[in-house]
Amino acid sequence: xxxxxxxxxxxxxxxxxxxxxxxxxxxxxxxxxxxxxxxxxxxxxxxxxxxxxxxxxxxxxxxxxxxxxxxxxxxxxxxxxxxxxxxxxxxxxxxxxxxxxxxxxxxxxxxxxxxxxxxxxxxxxxxxxxxxxxxxxxxxxxxxxxxxxxxxxxxxxxxxxxxxxxxxxxxxxxxxxxxxxxxxxxxxxxxxxxxxxxxxxxxxxxxxxxxxxxxxxxxxxxxxxxxxxxxxxxxxxxxxxxxxxxxxxxxxxxxxxxxxxxxxxxxxxxxxxxxxxxxxxxxxxxxxxxxxxxxxxxxxxxxxxxxxxxxxxxxxxxxxxxxxxxxxxxxxxxxxxxxxxxxxxxxxxxxxxxxxxxxxxxxxxxxxxxxxxxxx
Ligand SMILES: Cc1ncc(C[n+]2csc(CCOP(=O)(O)OP(=O)(O)O)c2C)c(N)n1
Ligand SMILES: [Mg+2]
Numbered sequence: 001x002x003x004x005x006x007x008x009x010x011x012x013x014x015x016x017x018x019x020x021x022x023x024x025x026x027x028x029x030x031x032x033x034x035x036x037x038x039x040x041x042x043x044x045x046x047x048x049x050x051x052x053x054x055x056x057x058x059x060x061x062x063x064x065x066x067x068x069x070x071x072x073x074x075x076x077x078x079x080x081x082x083x084x085x086x087x088x089x090x091x092x093x094x095x096x097x098x099x100x101x102x103x104x105x106x107x108x109x110x111x112x113x114x115x116x117x118x119x120x121x122x123x124x125x126x127x128x129x130x131x132x133x134x135x136x137x138x139x140x141x142x143x144x145x146x147x148x149x150x151x152x153x154x155x156x157x158x159x160x161x162x163x164x165x166x167x168x169x170x171x172x173x174x175x176x177x178x179x180x181x182x183x184x185x186x187x188x189x190x191x192x193x194x195x196x197x198x199x200x201x202x203x204x205x206x207x208x209x210x211x212x213x214x215x216x217x218x219x220x221x222x223x224x225x226x227x228x229x230x231x232x233x234x235x236x237x238x239x240x241x242x243x244x245x246x247x248x249x250x251x252x253x254x255x256x257x258x259x260x261x262x263x264x265x266x267x268x269x270x271x272x273x274x275x276x277x278x279x280x281x282x283x284x285x286x287x288x289x290x291x292x293x294x295x296x297x298x299x300x301x302x303x304x305x306x307x308x309x310x311x312x313x314x315x316x317x318x319x320x321x322x323x324x325x326x327x328x329x330x331x332x333x334x335x336x337x338x339x340x341x342x343x344x345x346x347x348x349x350x351x352x353x354x355x356x357x358x359x360x361x362x363x364x365x366x367x368x369x370x371x372x373x374x375x376x
Pocket of ligand 1: 108157184188214216217
């Protein structure tokens with residue numbers, strides 16, 4: 001994809017697929033037989049869908065970062081480098097119809113909202129705090145049950161028991177719906193995460209819980225706040241645990257699809273530990289501090305494994321199935337198709353952010369509405 005000097009982390013600016021990176025990506029796809037079978041069953045259209053989702057996530061963040069630089073907003077929480085965790089998992093869900101699954105995304109999982117169908121314009125309007133959103137300009141934590149998205153509150157970990165409650169409701173209704181949620185490595189230190197995880201396992205509920213280990217929580221590296229293996233939580237609570245390469249969208253997708261299928265069959269919850277890396281700061285305000293938390297070679301090593309760049313390389317040179325109609329089956333033909341998708345997604349994000357911004361002046365919340373919905 002096109003790289004941006006003003007917005008991309010330095011490791012992504014001249015990104016090329018270096019020797020060994022694609023080999024590592026492919027080896028991961030072969031490492032687990034069940035996951036390999038899921039990936040083998042993915043057609044070109046589904047792969048394009050994943051690619052589109054990754055681009056949407058990255059370009060959504062870049063648009064926000066541009067707004068920060070322009071002074072439109074003061075800061076934004078981005079998921080640069082972590083896109084595959086969210087996109088790969090959400091694509092394993094049923095995302096349409098009344099029987100759609102539900103997700104509980106944290107701020108690092110904005111892509112879950114987009115992939116569940118919340119229009120990008122809504123996402124941008126939320127950052128502008130306008131009345132164009134269900135939150136009526138009060139909160140930038142986005143959710144919309146019409147799209148199967150439960151809005152989080154700011155308190156990390158609190159969403160876990162809420163999503164476990166959704167899964168309990170599905171079980172009681174004998175519905176085949178599944179709940180999915182994500183918790184950061186740091187947020188696993190909350191009591192609510194553990195209460196939720198235990199209840200999910202004890203009641204054998206249809207939920208997939210991701211621990212998104214991006215190696216850091218605000219300014220605290222994971223190695224300083226977690227001594228044991230995150231997977232041990234699965235064993236402790238008595239539920240199935242899986243580890244995925246969070247920079248490999250296909251590995252995430254395959255593990256998620258298997259976990260979702262088990263949950264639908266009544267086989268209970270799965271805890272998935274996704275290893276990935278935060279390529280920037282906690283938000284745009286502390287990028288410089290964020291980069292000082294790790295040695296440059298740590299950034300370099302994760303930067304080589306940009307989830308979008310490697311997936312592009314795999315799609316152009318490794319995928320062996322039939323390509324879609326109208327796509328010339330050569331490396332150049334596939335690359336041209338990916339570029340066309342990028343142009344579409346770029347136009348979608350540009351139009352959405354411009355429309356939200358243009359509507360801003362007409363949708364400022366009124367001071368009189370400040371106490372609406374406040375009961376105490
Ligand atoms: C209960 C609670 N404590 C503290 C905070 C402040 N806080 C916001 S994000 C964050 C770090 C979260 O780290 P992690 O769970 O690893 O998620 P990441 O930001 O890395 O995606 C903290 C401590 C909060 N929002 N809620
Ligand atoms: Mg973290």
